[in-house]
Amino acid sequence: MSGIAVGEYGSGLDAVSEKPEKILPGDARYGELSHSDNHRFEVTPDAFILPLNSYGVVSALREAIDDRSEVACRSGGHCGQDFVGSPRRNTILDLHRLNFVAAGAGNSGVRIGAGATVGEVQKELFRRWGAALPLGACSAVGMGGLVAGGGYGPLSRQLGLVADHLNAVEVAVVDSSRHVQLVTARASDDGELGDLFWAHTGGGGGNFGFATAYEFRSPKHLTGTDIELPRACTALNVQKVIYPWTMLNEDSFVSLVQQFFAWHEQHQVGGTPEASVFATFFLHHNSSPFLQLMVQSDADIDVDGSALAAFVDGLTAGTAINGISRGGRMTWLTGTRYMSQADCGDVMGARSASKSAYHRKALTDTQISVVYRHLTNQHPGTASYLMLNSYGGEINRRGSSETASTQRDSIVKSSWFTAWSDPADDYLQVDWLRDLYESVFASTGGVPIFGDTTAGCYINYPDIDMRDPARNRSGQPWHRLYYGENYARLQRTKRTWDPLNIFHHKMSIEP
Ligand SMILES: Cc1cc2nc3c(=O)[nH]c(=O)nc-3n(C[C@H](O)[C@H](O)[C@H](O)COP(=O)(O)OP(=O)(O)OC[C@H]3O[C@@H](n4cnc5c(N)ncnc54)[C@H](O)[C@@H]3O)c2cc1C
Numbered sequence: 001m002s003g004i005a006v007g008e009y010g011s012g013l014d015a016v017s018e019k020p021e022k023i024l025p026g027d028a029r030y031g032e033l034s035h036s037d038n039h040r041f042e043v044t045p046d047a048f049i050l051p052l053n054s055y056g057v058v059s060a061l062r063e064a065i066d067d068r069s070e071v072a073c074r075s076g077g078h079c080g081q082d083f084v085g086s087p088r089r090n091t092i093l094d095l096h097r098l099n100f101v102a103a104g105a106g107n108s109g110v111r112i113g114a115g116a117t118v119g120e121v122q123k124e125l126f127r128r129w130g131a132a133l134p135l136g137a138c139s140a141v142g143m144g145g146l147v148a149g150g151g152y153g154p155l156s157r158q159l160g161l162v163a164d165h166l167n168a169v170e171v172a173v174v175d176s177s178r179h180v181q182l183v184t185a186r187a188s189d190d191g192e193l194g195d196l197f198w199a200h201t202g203g204g205g206g207n208f209g210f211a212t213a214y215e216f217r218s219p220k221h222l223t224g225t226d227i228e229l230p231r232a233c234t235a236l237n238v239q240k241v242i243y244p245w246t247m248l249n250e251d252s253f254v255s256l257v258q259q260f261f262a263w264h265e266q267h268q269v270g271g272t273p274e275a276s277v278f279a280t281f282f283l284h285h286n287s288s289p290f291l292q293l294m295v296q297s298d299a300d301i302d303v304d305g306s307a308l309a310a311f312v313d314g315l316t317a318g319t320a321i322n323g324i325s326r327g328g329r330m331t332w333l334t335g336t337r338y339m340s341q342a343d344c345g346d347v348m349g350a351r352s353a354s355k356s357a358y359h360r361k362a363l364t365d366t367q368i369s370v371v372y373r374h375l376t377n378q379h380p381g382t383a384s385y386l387m388l389n390s391y392g393g394e395i396n397r398r399g400s401s402e403t404a405s406t407q408r409d410s411i412v413k414s415s416w417f418t419a420w421s422d423p424a425d426d427y428l429q430v431d432w433l434r435d436l437y438e439s440v441f442a443s444t445g446g447v448p449i450f451g452d453t454t455a456g457c458y459i460n461y462p463d464i465d466m467r468d469p470a471r472n473r474s475g476q477p478w479h480r481l482y483y484g485e486n487y488a489r490l491q492r493t494k495r496t497w498d499p500l501n502i503f504h505h506k507m508s509i510e511p
Helices: 028-033 054-066 118-129 143-148 191-199 250-266 306-316 332-339 365-375 393-397 423-440 478-497
Strands: 021-023 047-050 071-074 091-094 101-103 110-113 166-174 180-186 210-216 235-244 278-284 290-298 324-331 351-359 383-390 412-420
Touching: 021 028, 028 047, 054 071, 054 091, 054 166, 054 180, 054 210, 101 118, 110 118, 118 143, 118 332, 143 210, 166 191, 180 191, 191 478, 235 306, 235 332, 250 278, 250 306, 250 365, 250 383, 250 412, 278 365, 290 306, 290 332, 324 332, 351 423, 365 383, 365 423, 383 423, 412 423
Parallel strands: 047 091, 071 091
Antiparallel strands: 021 047, 101 110, 110 210, 166 180, 166 210, 235 290, 235 324, 278 290, 278 383, 351 412, 383 412
């Protein structure tokens, strides 16, 4: 690596000399830290290190490298797979104390610690500057993993991906002489630094080094505040609609899902009132009493809520289904929190498995019938569903290699999910999910290949089954599904910036 710029986004010099706290087994906090969001996996290092700033990250990483320890980092702990704890690490840096949100140099842009959560960032951006980024719907997800994997959320059809607003990233890296340094890579950089920046716009966490801070500044056509980030709208139209299973049969279910896709096929361009409509449709297994739609639109653009209403009404057109609605017009932050996915209650302590797909076109009626049969078969689900998320709009204005997030022509992104609590049910649950997914994509080798109707998978919803030739029978390797043609540049970046493959997990970029 050459042309290195020294990192500059640490949270302040005052804490430089303060040694990061070390949490050892026996400490009550060790038990808590041993579990991330997905309790299927346990993380049991010799010690957790809690740095306070970038310099703490560098010193802890340096110590681990000097000791030849296995080391990994965690930000929000929402990885669906066991990438942080496996292979077993001697040291894990938990970055949750790097949760600052501060104006950038010259009040331009905003710099955000990798350990900040989506909820913390949403509140700070809005309360201090009236600004917003297209962050995800789960407030407890960490910026560390979210941004590196591209990141999307309810504002993405209007504003693109989170990583589309990234201007710089500060990363602790290790060179071939085992020397640890903090570098800043910017959107304007060429060459190796340019590669490092680009790799943080969709390459995924745990690959190149430890990102300590991200700086966001939006492309000119999206700016609206002093800090050059999109202005949050004054209000949102938000609606939750439930469709009781008692009102559904196979025909009406197929129609409902087909209309969801049809609307997205029809409204896939940006810059319209419809582009401000974003929906998440939870097609729950019928062990849950209903399907649930969460939908919002920007009330500054969709002033009377007619675009949102037309979308919701169109879903049940021609059927006898009557959805039960709640919601209304809410100020931005309140509406955003209304749309948030729960970070409490039954989801806490759950074991889970998930898969994903990008959809260029609608699922066929036959595929939707397959979904129906799996959602109505015998299955002891506590939370088992197919989640359809709106995509397209501003996301698709970018080219497929402009950022590392290559899928730029999809209309819907789906997440296939099951959660449970008893370890004895692991096989049963994972098997149900595999059967659902592989049956729906049976004609393309059990996976959503890069092809006419689908465009692979989302690296922030990773699934190690995609590496298994018994499960991915498509002939397209896992990296093609996640990264398409961008994989070669990611590999080159890996060879430059992590030549010793210090940062690795079960689906990391292969040098
Ligand atoms: C309930 C839930 C809701 C979600 N909602 C959304 C959503 O709305 N939109 C969306 O885009 N995604 C969503 N996701 C996916 C989420 O973006 C990814 O799981 C993301 O990787 C989580 O980041 P994290 O920092 O919380 O996770 P972690 O488990 O801390 O990290 C994930 C991976 O990134 C690595 N990593 C973490 N921090 C860093 C860092 N600072 N530098 C380098 N590598 C790092 C880890 O080692 C690990 O490999 C959701 C996930 C869950 C479980």
